[in-house]
Amino acid sequence: DMKVTQMPRYLIKRMGENVLLECGQDMSHETMYWYRQDPGLGLQLIYISYDVDSNSEGDIPKGYRVSRKKREHFSLILDSAKTNQTSVYFCASSFRTNQDTQYFGPGTRLLVL
Template structure:
C-alpha cells in the first residue's frame, strides 16, 4: 500500500522561529510536492521537486524554502515563521510522468502565534 508520511500532525510555533516540515514517501516516486490548504482557497502549490536536489517554485513560494537530499524525503522550511503561515500543509508524491495522480500525506496543521 502506498504511503506518504509527514513528521507531525499538529505543530505550534512562535513568530520568527525556523520551522521544518518533513515528508517521506515509500513508493520510489520521482515527484514530490508541498501545498498549503486554507478554507475557501483550496490547495496552493508552494514548491515541487522532480528529482533529488532539484526544486521548482510553485504558485506561493515566498517565505518558504525546500530541500530534497534523498529521493524519498522532501522537507519544507519556514525560515522565519509568521502568523500568516498558519495553515494546513500537505505533502504529495507522484510518478514522474503521472504527476496528476498524486498521493497525499495526512497533513500538518501548523499554528504560528
C-alpha cells in the same frame, strides 16, 4: 502499501521561529509537492521537486524553502515563521508527471502565534 507520511502532524510555533516539516514516501516517486490549504482557497502549490536537488517554485513560494537530498524525503522549511503561515500543509508524491496520480500525506496543522 503505498504511503506518504508527514511529521509532525500538529505544530505550534511563535512568530520568528524556524519550522521544519518533513515528508516521506515509499513508492520511489520522482516528483514530490508541498501544498498549503486555507479556507476558500483550496490547495495552493508552494514547491515542486522533480527529483533529488531538482526543485522549482510553485505558485506561493515566498517565505518557504525546500530540501530534497534523498528521493524518498522532501522537507519544507520556514525560516522565521509568520502568523500568516498558519495553515494546513500537505505533502504529495507522484510517479513523474501531472497525469500520474498524486498521493497525499495526512497533513500538518501549523499554528504560528
